[in-house]
Amino acid sequence: MLDRNGATVTTAQVLTEIEWSRVLDGTSSARALIQPDGDCCGRLGRIGSWRNRLVVYRDGQYVWDGPITDVNWSLGEVEIAAEDVSVWLDDRVPHANRTFTNADLSEIAEWLITDGFAPDDPGHTVEIVGKAGVIGSRSYTAGVGQTGDHLRQLAEAGIDYTVIGSKILLLPETHLVSVGRLSDADMPDGLEVSEDGKALVTRWIVAGSEESGAIGAAGGIDPYYGLHERYAEMNEITDNASATEAAKARLRTTSAVPVFIDTQQVTISPLANINVPHLVPGWALDITSTGTCRKVTQRLKIVGLRVTETAGDGDSPGTESVQVQVAATAAEAA
Secondary structure (H helix, E strand, O other), X not given: OEEOOOOEOOOOOOEEEEEEEEEOOOOOXXXXXXXXXXXXXXXXXXXXXXXXXXXXXXXXXXXXXXXXXXXXXXXXXXXXXXXXXXXXXXXXXXXXXXXXXXXXXXXXXXXXXXXXXXXXXXXXXXXXXXXXXXXXEEEEOOOOOOHHXXXXXXXXXXXXXXXXXXXXXXXXXXXXXXXXXXEHHHOOOOOEEEEOHHHOOOEEEEEOOOOOOOEEEEEOXXXXXXXXXXXXXXXXXXXXXXXXXXXXXXXXXXXXXXXXXEOOOOXXXXXXXOOHHXXXXXXXXXXXXXXOOOOEEEEEEEEEEEEEEEOOOOOOOOEEEEEEEEEEOHHXXX
């Protein structure tokens, strides 16, 4: 655990359980169970939400970092919950009026993040992996709306983001660079393939701010699925062209029923051709599976990762569970 000033508050000498995650277009979390020993107990008693950070290393490699948001002290045990650095944006609002005209969404997202942290930066960086390739016009008013909500709404219009440590990565939705390959042999306890039929939308209508009267639409009747329409309001949009682009971006991911693959709560084989710290949402895995009736041979986008490790004792060794979630939307299918 680190203080906001970077000083070490304490290290977990007796760590009984650790869990950390990564997610696409959202805020990830981590959890640690510690058995305090010696003077460690006194230091753990001084841990405070938002003041201190939980930093996680796996085999000596930095994999997760974020502010502590909840602490529970009980007899012989301290439970610490934390969320990644993007959680701060849910407690921030725009600090300046700003209007963008025909700007790439990555430029808008970078401004939202930079402005959100400007008055008080707990330590963050932004890396643009690639331009969104989606152009839009947006307007933000100082003090109106939470910055985190603005960023998530922007992610629905054609850009992805994820957090690794204290770095926020911005990348295009079309980013499908593979970081490994998984087959049935790598998942000896099986996987689950599922469809989310409720996520299907074949026609989107997006309305901008009331003042602008902006509205745009994309899609229509699908010859296979029929017509599934959805209306959304994005109050920061200022013109018809941007509303139409937002509708097209949403349609790119919803015009086919998305397929999700989950490795369930199992440990991916240590012989699998993957490096766990490289499993970053927004990147992809090449999946080949015939283990279920729904056969899959496709490059799929990583949308989530959860790693849980428990300590062993004298009678049994500790265990690690690596759970990865990948998805195929209409964008990946294209």
